[in-house]
Amino acid sequence: MTTGDAAIRVRDVSHQFGEPGDAHFVQALQHTSLDIKRGELLCLIGPSGCGKSTLLNMIGGLLVPTTGTVEVHGKPVRGPLPRDIAFVFQENSLFPWCTIIDNVKLGMVFQGVAKSEQEPRARSALEAVGLKDFMSHYPAQLSGGMRQRAALARALSLETGTLLMDEPFGALDEQTRMILGEDLSVLLSRSEKTIVFVTHSLGEAVFLADRVAVFSARPGRIKEIIDVDEPHPRSPSFVTTEKFSRLRNTLYSLLHDEIRKAVEQSATVAPPS
Amino acid sequence: MSAKQDRRDKIASRLVQIGFLVAVMGLWYFGTAYWGINRILLPNPVNVWHELKDVLSTGEFLPDLKVTLMEIAFAFAISCSTGVTLGYLISRSHFLIKVFEPLLAGFYSVPLILFLPLYVLFFGLGPGSKIALGATISFFPIVLNTIAGFGYVEKIFITAARSMGASDVQMFRHVLLPAAFPVILTGLRMGFTVALLSILGSETLASLAGLGHKIVHLAEAMETPRMFAYIAFAVAIAIFLNTTVSALERRAKRR
Numbered sequence: 001m002t003t004g005d006a007a008i009r010v011r012d013v014s015h016q017f018g019e020p021g022d023a024h025f026v027q028a029l030q031h032t033s034l035d036i037k038r039g040e041l042l043c044l045i046g047p048s049g050c051g052k053s054t055l056l057n058m059i060g061g062l063l064v065p066t067t068g069t070v071e072v073h074g075k076p077v078r079g080p081l082p083r084d085i086a087f088v089f090q091e092n093s094l095f096p097w098c099t100i101i102d103n104v105k106l107g108m109v110f111q112g113v114a115k116s117e118q119e120p121r122a123r124s125a126l127e128a129v130g131l132k133d134f135m136s137h138y139p140a141q142l143s144g145g146m147r148q149r150a151a152l153a154r155a156l157s158l159e160t161g162t163l164l165m166d167e168p169f170g171a172l173d174e175q176t177r178m179i180l181g182e183d184l185s186v187l188l189s190r191s192e193k194t195i196v197f198v199t200h201s202l203g204e205a206v207f208l209a210d211r212v213a214v215f216s217a218r219p220g221r222i223k224e225i226i227d228v229d230e231p232h233p234r235s236p237s238f239v240t241t242e243k244f245s246r247l248r249n250t251l252y253s254l255l256h257d258e259i260r261k262a263v264e265q266s267a268t269v270a271p272p273s
Numbered sequence: 274m275s276a277k278q279d280r281r282d283k284i285a286s287r288l289v290q291i292g293f294l295v296a297v298m299g300l301w302y303f304g305t306a307y308w309g310i311n312r313i314l315l316p317n318p319v320n321v322w323h324e325l326k327d328v329l330s331t332g333e334f335l336p337d338l339k340v341t342l343m344e345i346a347f348a349f350a351i352s353c354s355t356g357v358t359l360g361y362l363i364s365r366s367h368f369l370i371k372v373f374e375p376l377l378a379g380f381y382s383v384p385l386i387l388f389l390p391l392y393v394l395f396f397g398l399g400p401g402s403k404i405a406l407g408a409t410i411s412f413f414p415i416v417l418n419t420i421a422g423f424g425y426v427e428k429i430f431i432t433a434a435r436s437m438g439a440s441d442v443q444m445f446r447h448v449l450l451p452a453a454f455p456v457i458l459t460g461l462r463m464g465f466t467v468a469l470l471s472i473l474g475s476e477t478l479a480s481l482a483g484l485g486h487k488i489v490h491l492a493e494a495m496e497t498p499r500m501f502a503y504i505a506f507a508v509a510i511a512i513f514l515n516t517t518v519s520a521l522e523r524r525a526k527r528r
Contacts (some may be wrong), residue, residue, distance in 0.1 A: 046332040060433060060436060062435065062436060080435055080436050080437075080438060082436065082437050082438025083438070085436070086436070086437070087433065087436045087437075089429060089432070089433060092427070092429060093429045093430070093432075093433040095430060095447075095448065095450040095451070095452075097452070097454075099453075106437075106447055107437045109443065109447070110434060110437040110438045110440075110443055110447075111437055111438050112438065141482075158437065
């Protein structure tokens with residue numbers, strides 16, 4: 001774990017959709033506080049609907065908390081901070097009408113990068129994720145895994161200090177996911193980025209994270225934070241170690257009751273759309 | 274199904290289609306040449322062919338064609354500009370979409386040709402009433418598709434662009450417009466087709482000039498071979514315009 005100040009400070013945030021008494025009222029997150037250190041990779045894991053994506057969106061300024069504050073590098077977050085924070089979404093966030101390289105460049109156009117820098121930065125980001133030969137393909141011509149690599153390249157090219165990843169591999173099959181996880185670990189060990197990574201997968205969390213924040217079922221709050229004391233980049237054999245199994249089992253036992261609670265909730269309450 | 278079988282099927286269906294057309298033409302020819310069908314009601318195709326050659330070589334069709342094309346151009350220009358503009362404005366608010374989408378869809382399902390007598394009262398028998406009718410009828414598919422195009426852009430595209438710092442202008446130019454473009458284009462194509470249809474149709478009902486007008490005029494004078502020649506000519510023009518517009522649409526959508 002890298003030492004340093006908190007890059008992201010979350011103080012007592014809550015978020016609700018609708019008003020109490022509404023048919024669609026959902027308390028997604030309740031009085032949550034969290035410090036994320038500069039350069040660490042923090043995984044958020046928890047049952048569906050616990051508010052982990054909500055928290056991520058609040059950190060990134062895409063959602064305004066109902067109560068509480070979020071600070072990034074000491075600045076309060078009131079909206080998107082494209083110079084400080086980049087997102088990788090679950091899937092299909094690439095613009096289908098642009099080629100892969102144009103997708104990456106468009107991110108820099110939005111961010112305000114000088115035109116002369118766009119091309120070299122897009123190329124090196126795409127090379128870094130292994131898509132050198134697919135720059136002029138359209139997203140529809142690539143597999144789901146390659147599309148997510150491209151989305152990652154777009155986020156990397158923005159050269160932000162913080163990366164927020166919302167189940168970036170959630171829609172992929174287990175094997176693709178494993179390979180992408182390994183590549184991500186190598187890639188990120190070279191950077192100094194602060195990363196918040198939302199996932200459903202216990203193995204993914206242990207494999208990637210410096211710390212794992214486990215959420216309780218709705219109304220979500222952080223139940224416990226687990227340290228994974230293991231240097232990056234992590235070798236694929238890390239998953240076969242006893243330490244990995246122990247941490248995974250710890251997460252499993254922390255999550256199991258919460259997931260059961262969440263399943264029972266979803267049987268009685270319709271999830272927010 | 275294999276590619277080979279696929280191709281064979283395609284060839285077979287083409288052959289049947291051509292055979293069907295040949296059979297219709299044959300029936301037409303034999304019916305009028307030998308089987309005693311009244312030649313005034315149904316002229317012989319060979320006569321029609323001669324008339325068509327005459328119409329084309331003398332250039333007699335030009336004034337009427339000009340009127341019809343001018344009416345289509347004006348009607349389509351009006352419905353495009355108003356349909357796309359209003360569609361965009363409505364699409365900016367969920368409330369407006371909720372109010373106007375069903376309303377416009379309802380109007381679209383009304384047989385708007387019924388407004389022709391009213392438009393003739395308003396704008397006279399000349400091109401004005403045809404332009405008004407064509408513009409009215411083609412306005413609806415255009416405005417509805419523009420609403421659908423701009424109003425239902427996938428949220429993730431907007432969220433992603435916003436997270437990367439897109440300004441309103443950039444959002445429009447790089448996200449909303451390209452996302453909506455194919456849907457709007459389909460609306461424009463549908464609008465063009467109905468504008469063409471309603472203008473030719475309304476020319477046959479109440480008009481002073483135009484291809485539709487000419488066809489009715491010839492029918493009333495019992496000059497059916499020439500009338501058939503004009504019908505064939507108008508059909509050819511319509512097919513040409515519609516395929517051109519469809520080709521433009523396909524070309525613009527290709528990526």
